[in-house]
Amino acid sequence: MIAEAPTPRRSRIRRVYVGPFGQQVLAYLLAGLWLLNVADLLLTEYALWLGFATESNDVMRYFLHVGTLTAAVFKIGIVTVGALVLWRLRRYRAALFAAVVLAGIFAAVVAYQVFWLTSL
């Protein structure tokens, strides 16, 4: 009796990989995410300086309380590290998905802040 060979489950595994096109999309998204993060920091600082806003994120509130430079180093640093991790995992579709979600959220937050500040 000949044992039936196990069927490789390659088709499911292949679906998590991202090709060159997707990796380039990921690169642009991570660059955009980094820039939006800097914009978010600057707009938040401006809104706090105006006196119309309070930082609702407890972690960032702590760092902003310590100092602007500390908050900037933390915020930019953590997003830079996160972006590098996602780029390291660029062949996985999950990395691209995470970048899409994060960049979309940051774009929404920055757009909201711009509209809000111009309405003051």
Place this chain on the structure above:
Amino acid sequence: MPASTASGPTPGTLGGGPAPGAPAPVAPPLGPPREPAGAGAAAGGRRFRPGALVVALAVLLVGAAAGAGMFALEQASVTWRPHATRIATGWRIACPHGLVIHGASISGDHLAWVSGPYTVVFDLTRGRSRLLGIARESTAAAAPAVSEQYAAWLEETGGAGSPSIWSYRFSTSARRRLASTPGVVWAPALSGATLVWAGRPGDSGAGTPLSTAITTRDLSRGGDRVVAQGPSVDGPVLMDGMRIGWFVSGRPPHYDVRDLAGGQLWSVDLAMLASGAWADLMGIDLSGTTLVWRLQAADGTGEIFAADLIGGTTQPVASGPGLSGGSIDGDVVVWAQPAVGGTSIMCRRLSGGSPFVVATVATGRVTDVLVSGDTVAWIDESGPSGFNGIETARLAQ
């Protein structure tokens, strides 16, 4: 390309399928495909693809659109924003949601008021309103102060503490909570960049009568100056140019005005009608060296006076039942008085001439009348079923 490499035919197969009798194919490793090194791979992976940039930008645009949508949704549901309509004589500004205006001030193009917990300023030139502050407790009915450069207002902070003074600078849109203003007991007054307020710094909140200090602060350069202090010193405080006024309780009660530049101090007796009867001080205003105040007796009879501080003369401006307002700018005094078919917004130039009607309010109750330059504004409180808001009109030259 890693993905295509992983899906390629494996050794020992033909056409991708296992040959009969052949050993079972070995599955490729489950880890991610490796990027082959070499110039060819780099060229394939790093070649500029406009489509990738378009997709990334589309993602960012969708996110930005979501943010704009959230902002629009939030703005549509705000309760503070008034409905301003330009009319032939000026503006008709309606406060939504039955909010009633507690107090208002005008200076130049800026009209500020408190409605409910909201402190709002309106630009009479652009027709644009902006929210300055939201009090945690809407118990303070103090009118905000406004000058050409700043607005200032009180915000109840909640708890047993005294309200805080906040300022807003029009040129920079910067809003600040002023430090070191303990025991504020009256709404502040503004002139240019100078703020003045009445406070009892040592007030523990236990009701102990303490000395009240009238203090000025330069909002642009900083620096406090106590102008007057004492147990009989009280509010309301006024400021115009470099002249500051405050109430002094006693028999008779009077109002002191000090010129910070020249050092002169004027005292004006208040609280007595022309008939000699005692009355309550309902409103007071200062412009240059002219003090205008409104008294009201227990029977509702009111009188408006104007005192020339330098000349030392006092003249009656208006009298009768149901007066409201009593504001001055330059030589123009405005007020409201009942008339046939409603309420008349009245004006009189102290330099000469008879009083004349600026506008007639058919329904409702006019609670205050303000003037700045050639703009007259009045608060119309018609109740839940009618108009609640402010109307403005231009005075004829």
